Amino acid sequence: MPRSDLSLFLGQLLRRPHQVVALAPSSRFLCAEMTAGIDPTAGPVIELGAGTGNITQAILDRGVRPAQLHSIEMNPDFCDRLRARFPGLNVHCMSAGDVGSLPVARAQAVVSGLPLLSMPPELQRAILGGGFARLRPGGTFVQFTYGPKPPVARPVREDLDLDWRVSGRIWWNLPPARVYRFHRPAAQA
Numbered sequence: 001m002p003r004s005d006l007s008l009f010l011g012q013l014l015r016r017p018h019q020v021v022a023l024a025p026s027s028r029f030l031c032a033e034m035t036a037g038i039d040p041t042a043g044p045v046i047e048l049g050a051g052t053g054n055i056t057q058a059i060l061d062r063g064v065r066p067a068q069l070h071s072i073e074m075n076p077d078f079c080d081r082l083r084a085r086f087p088g089l090n091v092h093c094m095s096a097g098d099v100g101s102l103p104v105a106r107a108q109a110v111v112s113g114l115p116l117l118s119m120p121p122e123l124q125r126a127i128l129g130g131g132f133a134r135l136r137p138g139g140t141f142v143q144f145t146y147g148p149k150p151p152v153a154r155p156v157r158e159d160l161d162l163d164w165r166v167s168g169r170i171w172w173n174l175p176p177a178r179v180y181r182f183h184r185p186a187a188q189a
Contacts, residue, residue, distance in 0.1 A: 019033060026050065026113060026144075027173040031058035033108065034111055034142055034179055038062045047071040048115040049095040053082050057110060070104050072096050097123050100130025107134050108163065114145045116151045124156045132160065132184060141182040146152040146175045152182065159183060 014115030031054050038045060040149050050056050050071035061068055066088035067182070073079050073094075079093040092102065096114055099126075110131040116124055145151035150164060167179040 005184060009180070024046075026054045027170070028054075028058070029172040029178050030057050030170050030179070032143060033167050033170055034113075035059050035062050037140070037181075038064060038086070038109055038111075040064050043136060044068045044070060044104050045105050046099065046102065046104060046110045046131065047113070048110060048131070049073065049115075050082055050091070050098065051075075051113060053072045053085050055111060055113050056082065056086060059126075066090075070107075088109060097126040098130070099127060100133045102130075102134055104144055106133050106136035106139075108136060108139055110135060110139070110141045112141065114141060114143070117145065117147065117153075121153045121156050124153055125159060128152060128156060128160055128162070128182070135161060138183070142179060143177045143182065144177045146177050150180055152180075 015182060018069040034055055035058040038059060045059055045064055045068060047056060047059060049068060056071055058067065062145055062160065066086055069149065070090040070092060072092045073082060074093065074095050076093055079091050082091045096112070099110070114127065116127070128141060132139070135141070143151050150157065152162065161184055162182045163185060164182045165179050170177050170179070
């Protein structure tokens with residue numbers, strides 16, 4: 001991460017602690033796990049909580065063209081940095097709760113850097129429900145967590161009939177994290 005991005009991240013953490021809740025930007029190890037399986041020929045990708053762009057860069061490094069990546073970020077300073085850092089990227093300065101209104105269809109994946117567990121279940125439901133509405137059948141909602149349990153409240157998982165796979169612990173992240181890949185059964189997709 002460029003030094004200026006780290007400075008921006010830390011400054012926003014202090015000025016907007018309700019929007020920036022991570023202790024540090026995502027490590028390259030976490031980014032690699034978050035983007036594993038993304039296919040540059042399989043359609044658009046939606047990113048939630050793009051921040052300063054570490055996961056954005058990892059998605060682009062998988063071969064996804066900037067025009068095929070839709071990054072949602074509610075912090076206007078982060079949005080400005082994303083536009084400057086990634087020409088041609090679709091940056092949507094909006095709440096992830098509105099992802100269902102995004103003009104994207106049949107996305108292959110939603111890749112989320114959001115602190116879902118710190119959000120009320122209604123907002124989690126809006127984010128995941130909206131995300132799955134934008135995904136193609138069989139698409140995946142990718143989310144990391146620092147804790148030992150799934151990063152989506154049980155009632156939301158049950159309401160949306162979600163199944164998941166979980167990665168091993170990524171020790172070279174601060175703090176260590178796991179990645180969950182949520183999907184819906186074929187009949188629901």
